[in-house]
Amino acid sequence: DAGVIQSPRHEVTEMGQEVTLRCKPISGHDYLFWYRQTMMRGLELLIYFNNNVPIDDSGMPEDRFSAKMPNASFSTLKIQPSEPRDSAVYFCASSFRDWRAGSSYNEQFFGPGTRLTVL
């Protein structure tokens, strides 16, 4: 498996523009997570999905951020309009919970990230 795939790897845009980040999770994984990493705040969970359904979006900073997962192999994180303070590295991660094992298996596999710069 190629691992979690994210695109683009780098994005430079101007304030006010719409930005769409894309993620392809590992095949067979039923959880997908979007994180944001900055020097000041570290790695923060924005939203996560289970079986394509958003479970918790309490980390989404404001209404300018939205995320979708139309199917098991694709998710997007959209920022509209973008602002300079949104500049960060955005990571997508996926995981698989083996319910048959009788306990959770929570290792998360991270993608390479998208470095977003909003000018």
Added chain:
Amino acid sequence: SQKIEQNSEALNIQEGKTATLTCNYTNYSPAYLQWYRQDPGRGPVFLLLIRENEKEKRKERLKVTFDTTLKQSLFHITASQPADSATYLCALDRSQGTDKLIFGTGTRLQVFP
């Protein structure tokens, strides 16, 4: 509020020595704790998971301890190598047994030959 603290200062050690990294948390009763490694320009990579009822876990040169009374986890790398140089993040489930993780800010480890 929930809080995780890791050594904010970089840890510099000599090759062959044991590196010990600390993760302290407050206002939590996590079901498990995880350690990740992050190299510059890359996403975190999972290393170890330890559950609340486990005191210690080992994997090759890595050892993790979990003291729920002290609210602390220690991460040890024995016989450290320059290739171990990276930032190490600890993470806990945000609420008991869920998949929501809260990450510490990480400790940068530098191993010198």
